[in-house]
Amino acid sequence: MRTEWICCPICGGKIRNRIREDTILKNYPFYCPKCKQEVLIEAKNLQISVIKEPDA
Template identity: 55%
Template sequence: MIEKSKWIFCPICKSKTRTKVCAVTILINFPLYCPKCKQESLVNIKKYKIAIVKEPDAETQSQ
């Protein structure tokens, strides 16, 4: 049986990312990076459903 895979879309800007998953793929606390908006989000993915764990806060830069 050939399993279909789908592209994962960014939960912030809704554009396609470089990550593909199958229906049986389960990702927990996966750092999903979007090349378009250059944001990284922690997500859980199960049966093509994306749930945002949390969006990373802006990191302060120390000098």
């Protein structure tokens, strides 16, 4: 079973969380302590994508 560190999609830094290849995340509120930004991400098959929220 492969595992990878989750990297921040904004600054590219490694975060303390790891995902396995069978991990599925939907609408995960991801917070980066390095750049202090929060985004929603989805993860499936070790591929992470950012969810774009419409501005209110």
